[in-house]
Amino acid sequence: MTTTLADSPFLQAARGGTPSHTPVWFMRQAGRSLPEYRAVREGVAMLDSCFRPELVVEITMQPVRRHGVDAAIFFSDIVVPLKAIGVDLDIVPGTGPVVAEPIRSADQLAQLRDIEPDDVEPIAESVRGLVDELGSTPLIGFAGAPFTLASYLIEGGPSRDHRRTKQLMYAEPELWHALAGRLAAIAGQFLRVQVENGASAVQLFDSWAGALSLADYRRFVLPHSQAALSALDGLDVPRIHFGVGTGELLGAMGEAGVDVVGVDWRVPLDEAVKRIGPGKAVQGNLDPTTLFAPTEVVEREAARVIEAGRTAPGHVFNLGHGVLPDTDPDALTRLVDFVHGYDAR
């Protein structure tokens, strides 16, 4: 059976259809769980690797080759678009992104300029190379959402409580909206360059949105996520939106101009479908720690996820968060086989 890109199971499900098998990919499938990833990253700093097309192509392809997943996720990092426009930041192993000068005042916003084509030529080249290699397997473009980007910039690095970010929202709402508005433009431009060079879908990743109440999310975040995704208006690609711990926000996230809402493992997919409302596909949501359990437990839980996903008009199987670094890659391959074989049983 030959499959074209357009009727790939992933794209069918993301558009709300029912393909011949449930498509599956894994957040962070390209990463530390794979020995071949650790080998090619040896001695290369994370951010450097994201700007070297031959590495981005290799790393993005590794899980597609190994596991036979239904989609590739563009290997990048949430802060790559900020690095691309010259923000002084680095990714510190064991810590995460660290910003040299946190942004907390209006006069610091000027550095958040629009992305110019030259800034992201390595990204564009990587995408083109990938699309050539991938053939009928879709490539998902990737960007961090404005709230998560803002939290890194305001806090200066990862934060458990996002205290300064919320403080800025509450105390200086105009500055907040100006900052988030700039980040929405940048995230949108970063997604658009991926799609224009051949990505077939995008995922806007709001890692930290789950720290917000629904009221704060609607007031301070949703308009900017909508703006970021609206950069893709006129380009015919499905848009996925995901955050961790967002059970209270699923309905609002579904209003961001998305086709697919990603769900973490805390909310069963059939319950998520009720919260998201009609017409949206779902993505998720096996607890990533399940992969450390015996195979029969993994398969029992995966079956539960698939069955719950049938209540949605389209289900893309995934974990409920990224692959944990210690995960046995063989457990991931077995899970792909199980999901692919489930409907034929």
Next chain:
Amino acid sequence: MTTTLADSPFLQAARGGTPSHTPVWFMRQAGRSLPEYRAVREGVAMLDSCFRPELVVEITMQPVRRHGVDAAIFFSDIVVPLKAIGVDLDIVPGTGPVVAEPIRSADQLAQLRDIEPDDVEPIAESVRGLVDELGSTPLIGFAGAPFTLASYLIEGGPSRDHRRTKQLMYAEPELWHALAGRLAAIAGQFLRVQVENGASAVQLFDSWAGALSLADYRRFVLPHSQAALSALDGLDVPRIHFGVGTGELLGAMGEAGVDVVGVDWRVPLDEAVKRIGPGKAVQGNLDPTTLFAPTEVVEREAARVIEAGRTAPGHVFNLGHGVLPDTDPDALTRLVDFVHGYDAR
């Protein structure tokens, strides 16, 4: 107006009544936000301080004196009962509890013996001293719930993903239940000694329960939290149960044999009341980061919390998580005054 302990606003609300004003206390009110706390803790290790009655009394009293809160929370740490029975662990500043030998096999369970009176004599003495000083202000006893204790013991320290804990649940359910059962007995004994020496209520704190799906919570955790709280059967004290990020679990947590369900800031109290079901009081739930905002924002948000709390049969005002260490103590005092004056406006 003289108030007796029994008709203190906190106890009235916790029992589902409507006192003359909304009672308020803060999780972690005794702690690093107060300069007088930092002064008395100078040079004293955290776990040492928990076993020195004169320090426990002083630290527990500090926020009662300063803020005029409606209840004292016993100053302790989740791992104190484990330390009391001789488990080799310490609290490392900046990290949290670190267990010398993580517990991952059946033959390690023997060290989790019952608490004997001698183990907790400093705890009992602290409680008696506090009850004398507090007069008509109730003291809330405190213990960590079995799941959270188990996670520290299995992981060996704080964990973001609780991977080994879940692995043990899924792969060795009998060992899990044996371990959690031992911890339920210990947590129950630790609560009981506080109540027998004069505490007027208890809070069972399940810091990490929000990492679990509802199905896993019901299967692996709820029976053990129930067992811990059942140690108080026959003692007429209200029982509060709280965890962070537990929006999906509120109904189940309400089934643990509790009078009050604590709610984090992600779920509005009126929505929480629907999930918890009839007959339970609620506690919460102002986002602790709000205290870094201007006073008018704090008061607007606090008013929203109070109004939403009116849908419950009893509301104890609190934050939706612990006081952040950098919080301005004056902001807490102002918030207490605002909550106390709200109903009289």
